[in-house]
Amino acid sequence: MTLDWESRENTDFVYRRYNVIVEGPAIKPEDDKDVKKNMPPKEPFRELALAVIHGDSDRAREATKTALASTPPLDVIEKGLSKGMDAVSALYAKGAYFLPDVMLSADAMMVGMNMADAKLGKAREKKGTVVSFVAEGDPHDIGKNLVVMFLRSNGYEVVDLGRDVPNADVVSAVKKAKPVMLTGTALMTTTMTNFHHVSDMLKKEGISLPIFGCGGGAVKRDFVESYDMGVYGVKAFHATKLADAAVAGKTWKDMRKEYPKIVGEFVGEYADRL
Amino acid sequence: MGIFRYTKLAYREPDEMLFGHAKFPVSAHWGLQFGAGYVVPEVKVAPEAGSERSKEVMVKECESIAEQAAGRAVDIGLPAFLLEQEHVYQQTHFPDWGGACTRAQADVLERFHNEYGIKCGLRQTVGDTRLEERGGLRGTDYDNEIAESIEQCAKNGASDIAAETMGGKSVLDYGSMRGDIRAILFGIGVLGSIDMEYFWKRAVRICSHYNCNPAGDTNCSGANSVMYIAGGLLGKDFSHTGAALARAISAARSLVAVECGATGPLKDCGYENTIVKAICGVPIAQEGKNAVCAHADVMGNLTCQVADVWSNESVFHREEMGGPTPGVWLQATGYEAALMNTAIQTGNAKILRDLYTLTDKYRDPQGTLLAYDNAFRVAGAIVEYGKDPYLRARAAALECSKVITEAYDAKKLMLTRFELDSLNKYTSVLEGLPMESERFIDECMKEYPKRIPTFDPKSYGL
Numbered sequence: 001m002t003l004d005w006e007s008r009e010n011t012d013f014v015y016r017r018y019n020v021i022v023e024g025p026a027i028k029p030e031d032d033k034d035v036k037k038n039m040p041p042k043e044p045f046r047e048l049a050l051a052v053i054h055g056d057s058d059r060a061r062e063a064t065k066t067a068l069a070s071t072p073p074l075d076v077i078e079k080g081l082s083k084g085m086d087a088v089s090a091l092y093a094k095g096a097y098f099l100p101d102v103m104l105s106a107d108a109m110m111v112g113m114n115m116a117d118a119k120l121g122k123a124r125e126k127k128g129t130v131v132s133f134v135a136e137g138d139p140h141d142i143g144k145n146l147v148v149m150f151l152r153s154n155g156y157e158v159v160d161l162g163r164d165v166p167n168a169d170v171v172s173a174v175k176k177a178k179p180v181m182l183t184g185t186a187l188m189t190t191t192m193t194n195f196h197h198v199s200d201m202l203k204k205e206g207i208s209l210p211i212f213g214c215g216g217g218a219v220k221r222d223f224v225e226s227y228d229m230g231v232y233g234v235k236a237f238h239a240t241k242l243a244d245a246a247v248a249g250k251t252w253k254d255m256r257k258e259y260p261k262i263v264g265e266f267v268g269e270y271a272d273r274l
Numbered sequence: 275m276g277i278f279r280y281t282k283l284a285y286r287e288p289d290e291m292l293f294g295h296a297k298f299p300v301s302a303h304w305g306l307q308f309g310a311g312y313v314v315p316e317v318k319v320a321p322e323a324g325s326e327r328s329k330e331v332m333v334k335e336c337e338s339i340a341e342q343a344a345g346r347a348v349d350i351g352l353p354a355f356l357l358e359q360e361h362v363y364q365q366t367h368f369p370d371w372g373g374a375c376t377r378a379q380a381d382v383l384e385r386f387h388n389e390y391g392i393k394c395g396l397r398q399t400v401g402d403t404r405l406e407e408r409g410g411l412r413g414t415d416y417d418n419e420i421a422e423s424i425e426q427c428a429k430n431g432a433s434d435i436a437a438e439t440m441g442g443k444s445v446l447d448y449g450s451m452r453g454d455i456r457a458i459l460f461g462i463g464v465l466g467s468i469d470m471e472y473f474w475k476r477a478v479r480i481c482s483h484y485n486c487n488p489a490g491d492t493n494c495s496g497a498n499s500v501m502y503i504a505g506g507l508l509g510k511d512f513s514h515t516g517a518a519l520a521r522a523i524s525a526a527r528s529l530v531a532v533e534c535g536a537t538g539p540l541k542d543c544g545y546e547n548t549i550v551k552a553i554c555g556v557p558i559a560q561e562g563k564n565a566v567c568a569h570a571d572v573m574g575n576l577t578c579q580v581a582d583v584w585s586n587e588s589v590f591h592r593e594e595m596g597g598p599t600p601g602v603w604l605q606a607t608g609y610e611a612a613l614m615n616t617a618i619q620t621g622n623a624k625i626l627r628d629l630y631t632l633t634d635k636y637r638d639p640q641g642t643l644l645a646y647d648n649a650f651r652v653a654g655a656i657v658e659y660g661k662d663p664y665l666r667a668r669a670a671a672l673e674c675s676k677v678i679t680e681a682y683d684a685k686k687l688m689l690t691r692f693e694l695d696s697l698n699k700y701t702s703v704l705e706g707l708p709m710e711s712e713r714f715i716d717e718c719m720k721e722y723p724k725r726i727p728t729f730d731p732k733s734y735g736l
């Protein structure tokens with residue numbers, strides 16, 4: 001290079017790495033004040049929660065094995081593993097955890113949950129069922145996979161139809177599974193139009209889903225609200241709050257109006273509906 | 275039979291690399307050349323929502339994109355431009371749609387070329403419609419329709435064909451979501467390279483029957499996806515040091531298209547092309563600050579440094595206050611290219627190049643990696659192990675890690691704890707990996723097929 005920065009100071013007029021500037025001191029996740037408040041104080045629940053928080057599948061397997069020897073499977077899930085996942089969601093929401101941390105925690109959660117389910121022997125009552133798909137002709141499935149992961153690790157049954165899913169298959173899956181909500185993901189101008197078709201087809205079948213959430217690159221709120229049942233989904237982790245709202249009886253019309261309130265944070269895309 | 279593999283760099287030193295200049299320039303019809311001493315602006319615009327309802331509507335839509343771009347090019351006095359159409363699903367899935375859209379756009383460009391003498395080119399980027407979990411990547415109807423779409427485009431007036439193939443995506447997605455660098459290396463460096471060879475041998479063969487260049491293939495599904503997920507400085511979905519490593523790995527993979535006979539201009543989007551150009555000297559397209567219509571990056575100027583084609587990224591086809599987007603965004607890339615070309619003509623090109631580089635070299639570790647002097651080092655690591663796709667991808671990542679660590683130690687680049695920790699963690703995993711391809715593949719094959727239901731080893735001959 002013929003040119004170079006002479007000294008560091010000069011660069012302050014060109015760029016600033018704000019992420020470094022605002023970074024707080026390193027703390028263990030379990031010492032975070034919001035996590036502390038909700039941590040189960042007693043064993044075996046504390047260890048179950050910690051295994052999930054640290055995203056350690058092996059530790060979760062051991063902890064679940066130990067816990068199941070003395071504790072009912074439902075308690076293992078609800079008072080232990082789930083508490084850990086709640087902490088993880090809180091850490092992610094405030095920026096202390098990154099997505100890979102969340103995924104590893106979700107994996108650990110699933111390890112424990114599957115063991116507890118096996119011990120239970122019968123199907124555990126889930127919070128509700130959600131059907132998820134990526135629009136016909138569209139391969140972009142990262143957002144959908146995140147939605148599925150967040151919902152599953154928060155106790156929802158998810159029928160994951162995959163990507164490039166024909167509209168007719170979406171409708172028949174909805175008829176069969178009777179979900180509390182349907183999530184669609186599309187990222188392209190020429191595939192997002194399928195949301196509209198699916199909405200029309202559902203309407204013809206006399207089905208009204210409380211919510212029909214969608215997200216993605218080319219997809220904007222205006223478009224999603226141009227057909228019935230459409231609710232514009234912004235962040236994948238909002239899906240659990242939206243599903244909770246659906247279970248609590250909120251309709252798609254309520255969700256459009258109350259989106260920021262339901263997900264509990266400022267959402268730029270809904271700035272006019274704070 | 276094995277393909278040719280690069281074991282030497284195209285340039286002796288990084289300073290020889292410059293925008294608008296490639297060791298091996300490429301000519302196309304309508305008078306256009308790439309890497310021949312000037313930078314060519316490019317524009318691409320996505321067909322409007324609803325235009326997929328019929329072939330006729332889609333063809334009209336594409337024709338109007340071409341007309342609006344060419345009209346603006348002449349209006350503001352651009353000497354040359356490249357129009358790119360990134361296929362939407364329907365243009366590849368129904369090859370006759372792709373062919374008819376190409377024909378309509380080619381006719382518009384030819385008319386402007388004949389009337390004004392403006393140099394122009396038409397790039398068609400076919401969509402990779404294959405789905406690994408639905409029958410695999412090879413020999414399915416999806417696979418065959420891509421070949422047919424390439425042929426239709428080549429036959430109907432495209433000056434070049436590009437792609438963004440998805441080989442290795444199933445494993446890569448698993449890895450990027452969990453911060454598993456070994457899976458990222460296996461997905462992009464090994465599986466991606468295997469699929470590229472399959473895909474590009476065929477694409478080159480098809481193009482050779484027509485007056486159409488097989489251009490190349492950027493790692494959108496890897497390097498770009500990871501960059502997009504990593505986001506801005508406050509993003510919390512993937513570490514920026516990890517994104518830099520993924521991009522270094524992707525250069526080893528994207529090189530395969532050239533090794534199969536692709537000529538450039540290599541497609542933008544993955545941002546790995548500075549490294550690839552250092553190795554093979556073919557012209558490259560790049561995007562950065564004029565792709566803000568599509569995504570935000572943290573190296574908007576830097577990527578101009580050695581670009582031969584300067585591009586936007588697919589934008590909505592609609593009206594801005596300044597007019598329809600094909601004209602608006604061509605105007606943005608057109609003026610930037612004019613600046614670079616003025617620098618070349620006045621003997622100031624290397625100064626401008628270095629200014630571009632310096633604005634972003636330490637804004638983010640991804641910029642540090644891609645700064646042309648550092649990219650050159652990574653390119654060197656790749657060719658040292660050039661014959662082995664796995665080893666060269668691993669070497670690229672390790673050299674990238676060295677480059678970033680040195681800049682950090684010299685206090686030129688600041689890193690967060692998360693960025694530094696993840697860099698150190700990934701580096702020690704990479705260092706511990708075997709030095710034999712077969713062993714690495716064996717180890718990965720013991721683990722990933724059972725963890726990743728959408729991964730289809732058959733698609734890679736494994």
Ligand code: B12
Pocket residue numbers: 137138139140141142143144146147183184185186187188189190213214215216217218232233234235236237238239242320321360361362363399400401402403404437438439440443447494495496498499502503567568569587588589
């Ligand atoms: C990564 C990527 C790819 C990867 C996808 C890998 C994968 N595993 O999915 C690959 C390489 C495969 C790809 C291919 C193509 N792509 Co692409 N791609 C992208 C990119 C860069 C990022 C998308 C992404 O994964 N984002 C990250 C995820 C996490 O985001 P997300 O899915 O949107 O989800 C977020 C929200 O939407 C939300 N969400 C999603 N669903 C739901 C649901 C609910 C209920 C809720 C609450 C929230 C929610 O949650 C997430 C955030 O937390 C975008 C750029 C952009 N601006 O979006 C282009 C983009 C979408 N692609 C584009 C194009 C053109 C293509 C191709 C057609 C290019 C080609 N010709 O080859 C091909 C498709 C070929 C085909 N089969 O048709 C264009 C679309 C243009 C258009 N016509 O509209 C874009 C916009 C880029 C651009 N400007 O050019 N692409």
